[in-house]
Amino acid sequence: MRGYFAVGVEGISKARNLGAVMRTAHAFGGSFVFTVGAANRAREMFQTDTAKTTQNLPYYDWESVDDMALPRGCQIVGVELTDDAVELPSFRHPRMAAYVLGKERGDLSPAMLERCSHVVKIPTKFCVNLSVAAA
Template structure:
C-alpha cells in the first residue's frame, strides 16, 4: 500500500501480553512524541508507573482488549495490522512502506506475537538486529521509521 502522502492517516501502537509495565510506559511516551493516535494492550492491563512521565495514557486514547480476537473485532474499518516480529516471512522495515491507517502490534519480549496475531497480520515487519530488542525500543524504532518515511513523501 502506498503512503499516499499520509493524507487522512492515523496509527496506533500496542503490545500483546506485555511483560512489564515499565516497557508500556516507555513505549507510550514514545507514541505520544512520534504522533500515534492511540495506544492499546491485548491481554495484561496497563498500570501507571514512573516510566510514563508524560502521562501519555491521559493524553491520547487508550484501549484494552482481553484477547487477540477481541482486538481484531474492534479495529476500525480499513485499518491494517502491522505485526512487528522476527519471522522468516517479515519484510524489512528499511524498505517497508507504512500503510496510511494501521496499528503496529508488538509482542512481549519473552514470547513475541501469538500465532493468531502473526497469521492475521496484514503485514509483518522486522529490522536489522543481531538480537531481539526490548519491546519499547522496537516500537520506538518502527514509529520513528514511519515519521522518517512521512517526511520523505
C-alpha cells in the same frame, strides 16, 4: 495530516515497558495505544507514563486478539522476527495502521500473526528490548 498509526503490545508484563511504549507512541504522533492480553501488573503503567499519554491519546486494553476492535480500514502490522517479514526500512507503511509488538521474551501469538495484514522486522543483529523496538 493524512492517515494515522497506533502502537500496541500483545502479552506485555512489565509496567515500565508499557509506559515507555506509550510515551514513544505519543512522542512520534501516534493516534492511539493499545494492549492485548496484558498482565495485570503491566496495567499499572500510569505510574511510569510520565508523558501522561492516556490523557492525550485513547488507550484500548483488550483481553484477547478476538476482542480487538480497530477502526474500519486499519491494517494490523506485526513487528516480529519471521523468515517472511519485510525489513522495516523498505516497508511501505499503510495509511491506517496499528503496529503490534510481542511481549518481553516472547513472540506474537499465532492468533495475532493470523490477523496481521503485514509483518515487518527491525534489521538488527539480535533481538532488542521491547521499548527500544517500539521506538
